[in-house]
Amino acid sequence: MLDEFSAGAVATEVIGHLERRRAALVGNAAQTTAAVQNALATVREAYLEAELPPGYFAALAQEILDVVPVEWQRAAGPFTRLEQSGFGSWRGGDLTARLVYVFAGLMLGGFMLWAPFIPIWEKWFPFALSVAAFFLPDATRIWHRRRYARQLGAIVASLARAQPALDKHVSVTELLEPPKEST
Numbered sequence: 230m231l232d233e234f235s236a237g238a239v240a241t242e243v244i245g246h247l248e249r250r251r252a253a254l255v256g257n258a259a260q261t262t263a264a265v266q267n268a269l270a271t272v273r274e275a276y277l278e279a280e281l282p283p284g285y286f287a288a289l290a291q292e293i294l295d296v297v298p299v300e301w302q303r304a305a306g307p308f309t310r311l312e313q314s315g316f317g318s319w320r321g322g323d324l325t326a327r328l329v330y331v332f333a334g335l336m337l338g339g340f341m342l343w344a345p346f347i348p349i350w351e352k353w354f355p356f357a358l359s360v361a362a363f364f365l366p367d368a369t370r371i372w373h374r375r376r377y378a379r380q381l382g383a384i385v386a387s388l389a390r391a392q393p394a395l396d397k398h399v400s401v402t403e404l405l406e407p408p409k410e411s412t
Contacts, residue, residue, distance in 0.1 A: 234276055236289060237389035243268040243293055244381055247301055255309045261298045269293060288398040292391055297384065304380040308373065315366075316373050322366025334362030 232238060246268035247254060247261065254261045269290050275288045315321035338355025341347045363391075 231279070231366070232290070233283070234272070234279075234281065234286070235389070236292065236392045237385050239269075239272055239289060240293060240297060240385045240388040242272060244301060244384065247297075247305070248381075251305055251309060255302070255305050258298060258302060261302055265298050267292060273378055275391055282399045284396060284398040288395050292388065292395060296388060300384045300387075301381075304377065304384070307378075308377040316354055316370045318366040318369055320369075327363050327366065330362040330365050331359045334359035 243265055247264055250264060254264055273290070274284060277283075311317065318326065320326040335355050335358070338358035341349050341358075342352070342355060
């Protein structure tokens with residue numbers, strides 16, 4: 230099958246369509262399924278325009294409708310709640326919170342230098358810890374977004390693994406038939 234109509238490529242396009250409307254779709258399975266069908270309709274138009282065998286797209290659409298809405302809701306729900314709460318950062322990581330993190334990092338680093346049971350003797354360590362603490366909200370946000378991207382990538386990968394089974398829905402006779410002329 231053409232790469233643009235492979236299960237992975239179509240799943241990526243459908244998930245991208247869902248992500249553009251994530252705030253409105255999360256928590257509503259019916260709207261999510263309708264959005265998936267809407268995204269598949271645009272892919273179906275391009276597929277029919279390319280005059281490819283209809284059996285493959287029917288199987289692909291069914292596979293995507295079975296997997297994507299459920300798995301996307303499972304991943305998008307918790308991520309959206311985390312995103313709305315500022316990824317769990319105190320005060321959403323504003324400047325005041327970052328300055329408090331800097332002073333806490335400086336104090337923690339100073340304690341680590343003072344404590345005899347922690348083998349850190351470098352005098353620059355508290356300052357490095359305080360600078361790193363300033364970027365803690367950003368690091369948390371990046372970590373959560375990367376984890377979410379991996380979850381979405383796992384959905385696409387699971388559909389891509391189904392490609393050999395989907396390819397069986399295309400017969401040689403369908404590929405050899407001349408294109409139907411519209412009258």
